[in-house]
Amino acid sequence: MHYKNNHRPKTPKGLLLSAIGVLLFLHLPFAIVMLYAFTTDETTFTFPPPGLTTKWFGVAMGRPDLWAALGLSLKVASIATVFALLLGTLAAAAVSRSKFFGRESISFLLVLPIALPGIVTGIALRSMMGLVNIPFSFWTIVIGHATFCVVVVYNNAIARFRRMGDSQIAASMDLGADGFQTFRYIVLPNLLTALVAGGMLAFALSFDEVIVTTFTAGQQSTLPIWIFSQLTRPRDRPVTNVVAFLVVTITAVPILLAHHLSQRDNL
Amino acid sequence: MNNHENTAIEFNQVSRHFGEVKAVDSVDLTIQDGEFFTLLGPSGSGKTTCLRMIAGFDHPTSGQIKLHGRDVTNLPAYDREVNTVFQDYALFPHMSVGENIGYGLMIRKVPKSERNRQVRAMLELVQLPGLEHRKPSQLSGGQRQRVALARALINKPKVLLLDEPLGALDLKLRQQMQVELKSIQHEVGITFIFVTHDQEEALTMSDRIAVFDMGRIVQTGTPSELYERPRTSFVASFVGTSNILSGETAQKITGSAQNISVRPEKIRLVAPETETADSFCAADGQVTAVVYAGMITRYTVALAHGQTMIVAEQNLDDVSKSVATSRGKQVRLIWPCSANNVLQDPE
Incomplete structure (x- = not known):
């Protein structure tokens, strides 16, 4: 139903209030974390904060373990995303562009990892790695993250392939373009926004993943794991809030961009 | 039959089987250069498969297809001097109208200025002057149809294939496009091969019609031959109404x-x-x-x-x-x- 602006029925008060309530419930904790990044309290938090300071940013700057964890997380997320883009796109192309026996089952198996609880994936990967004797390293973390990152990219790519249909590719060939030219001028531009959106989502998922990481990381700490370990140490507690502040900023940007891109495409 | 100068398309005992299903079964067909030729039949009769084999999207299980005397039976689509207007138009949504029409020339590395000139000329031909910067999503169904036509014709194909191109248009627009297609064909002077299940459309537009049923051609002839002297009861009741x-x-x-x-x-x-x-x-x-x-x-x-x-x-x-x-x-x-x-x- 489309209403002209001035004829749009008024939102009932109750609905409006519950919408505000849900939004507060979802976002108030973020606001509090953000606020306590600036508190002058050292060990226990009081409300309202006794004073505001930016000194914790300085303290955070001076912590090499924090920067190592952040660096590791960024590296893992980037590489897992690259893997996901390659494998996810190829799998989507195979499933959508050809017909073969068991296609639907394969599609289901590809999506399954994201439906499985992370803890199952984690245990499975850990016992698998133990079985074939792969030592825990940077790469085992990447493999663990790739399991769900591939799915995200695959889902985005296959939806786009489906919407594209076969006739654009046929039309391109008909107009004289060979397979490579068709991929470059028709398939890739059509796919691009889906891949960017899928890639950003994959990056964000990998960046804050805890459960699978605890099972597949050795001695190394990714940022979320580092934060978790900090919570048990009362000293310098606001530093974790500073980090949380940074993490929200780093992950929010790609998610917002991805959302914006997929929205624009649906117009 | 060896007069290749006047023959645009020749089917020699062409069959296309999908497993047990004989989509096209031993079809012989000769289409003259410059003809408006229609493949008419109900859905599943093999007419579209024949068109796809001429375009190169599908290949015969057996038999031979010749285009202006040259054997093209197993050539890929991009190696044939044939272009297609698709049923759903298949315009590229990420390109402007001008880029869509110029796509074939771009692939053949025609310089940009020459490309733009030809695109403008094509837009004139299909009566859409000045629309080259629009996106396909900003066009009406009839306009998209014309863009698809221009995109195919700009490559100067020897044969233009039209796969039920008017199916998505409403009646008035369809009748208008029927007239226009005829006049465009007259202007460019190339062979048009038109696929439709609409017998009225086939009768009004074609020089000759081949009626398909169950993978075979049951009768070929001019519209009046088919209408006045249908050979079988299938043709008699599919083309018009018969007692x-x-x-x-x-x-x-x-x-x-x-x-x-x-x-x-x-x-x-x-x-x-x-x-x-x-x-x-x-x-x-x-x-x-x-x-x-x-x-x-x-x-x-x-x-x-x-x-x-x-x-x-x-x-x-x-x-x-x-x-x-x-x-x-x-x-x-x-x-x-x-x-x-x-x-x-x-x-």
Whole structure:
């Protein structure tokens, strides 16, 4: 139903209030974390904060373990995303562009990892790695993250392939373009926004993943794991809030961009 | 048949089987250069598969396809001097109208200025001047249709294939595009091969028509040949409407038990027991239904021996009264015996 602006029925008060309530419930904790990044309290938090300071940013700057964890997380997320883009796109192309026996089952198996609880994936990967004797390293973390990152990219790519249909590719060939030219001028531009959106989502998922990481990381700490370990140490507690502040900023940007891109495409 | 100069497309015993299904079965077909040729048939009759094999999207299981004398049976789509207007137009949504039309030239590395010149000329031809910067999503269905046409024609193909291109348009626009397609074909002077399941469209547009049924061509001919002298009862009832008389009824009317078809508009309704000349055939019956359709009135008449016939009478006068009262009346149907068409149905 489309209403002209001035004829749009008024939102009932109750609905409006519950919408505000849900939004507060979802976002108030973020606001509090953000606020306590600036508190002058050292060990226990009081409300309202006794004073505001930016000194914790300085303290955070001076912590090499924090920067190592952040660096590791960024590296893992980037590489897992690259893997996901390659494998996810190829799998989507195979499933959508050809017909073969068991296609639907394969599609289901590809999506399954994201439906499985992370803890199952984690245990499975850990016992698998133990079985074939792969030592825990940077790469085992990447493999663990790739399991769900591939799915995200695959889902985005296959939806786009489906919407594209076969006739654009046929039309391109008909107009004289060979397979490579068709991929470059028709398939890739059509796919691009889906891949960017899928890639950003994959990056964000990998960046804050805890459960699978605890099972597949050795001695190394990714940022979320580092934060978790900090919570048990009362000293310098606001530093974790500073980090949380940074993490929200780093992950929010790609998610917002991805959302914006997929929205624009649906117009 | 060896006169390749005038032959655009030649099918030599072409078959396309999908497992057990014979989508196209031993088809022989010759299409002359410059013809507006229509492949007509119900869905699943093999007409679209034939078109796809000419375009190169599909390849025959056996047989040979020649394009202007050259064997193209197994060439890929991008190596053939054939272009297609797709049923869903298949415009590239991420490109402007100008980029869509110029795509074939871009692939062949035609310089940009020359490309732009030709794109503008094409837009003139399809009557969409100045729209090169629009996106396909900003166009109406009829405009997209024209862009698809321009995108195919700019490559100067030897043959243009049209896969039910008017199916998505509303009736008025469709009729307008039918006329326009004909005039564009006249202007560019190349062979058009048109696929449709709409017999009326086929009759109005084509120089010649091949009627497909179950993977085979059942009859090829000009629109008037197909309409006046359908070879089988399938053609007789698929192309237009026919009264098909068989067995005892045919025997009584024509003196021969061969199946015949008679077009409803050849028949006239007269009072029972009206005397007729020897050159006329006659049958008696009772009117069971009357449908007033503006230009004509359609009567359904149950004959004495069980068969029914349809009669279409042109509404020369105001027929409101007779339409209201003729249901249930006894009538005699008369038509010139020369309008009887003997069918050669395979047993």
